Amino acid sequence: MSQIVWMARHANRLDFVNPDWFLTAERRYDPPLSDDGMVQAQQLAKRLAKENIAHIFVSPFLRxxxxxxxxxxxxxxxxxxxxxxxxxxxxxxxxxxxxxxxxQALAELFPKIDISYTPRIAAKYPETREKMWERSGQTARCLAAEFFPKNILLVGHGASVLGGTIGLVGETAKMEVKASLCSLVKVVLHGPEWLLELKGDTSHLSQVEEVIRFA
Structure with a gap:
């Protein structure tokens, strides 16, 4: 049996468009999407509409x-x-x-949040790059195994998308994956081996960032 793990980075964030937002924000490290980011998210949704995805897992940050x-x-x-x-x-x-x-506040804003779900892996501040790769890779492996053979979507950040891919396919992903804003990574299980089929696809987007910022 095979399985597909899709990984998507969040769309454009407000503080990338308006850096001054950070100066007065109540939660300055948790920006929302920008207006064009909302458009990107809709384009991502349209791209995935016909894929046989059974579960969506997402980082708890607002964007x-x-x-x-x-x-x-x-x-x-x-x-x-x-x-x-x-x-x-x-x-x-x-x-x-x-x-x-x-x-609770997120669930009020976004009613499709499953409040009965318990996160499988913790993230603790502060953390090194190596620790981040370890926990995001562990997360991808854990969710893929627990929900096998269902296809799943993981929505994270540039760093955690790369870390999740490394966790499945190995260190070669560091050189191959380019997780730009709202890009897609596709990893497919063939027998015992995970194969990288999309390395940061942005063909569904009308606007693509030129310089990748991992945040």
């Missing part, structure tokens, strides 16, 4: 939830909040542990 919600509405699936897919909790980027909306 990833917004991206996943667009897909969930098209696929009519619940969203499972998985902390193992979180942003790289890099102290060089964040001076303190990032404050996020609570699960």
């Amino acid at each position: 990833t939830v917004q991206t996943a919600y667009a897909v969930a509405q098209v696929l009519d699936l619940p969203i499972k909040l998985e902390t193992g897919l979180s942003e790289w909790l890099n102290p060089d980027w964040m001076t303190e542990e990032p404050e996020r909306l609570s699960i």
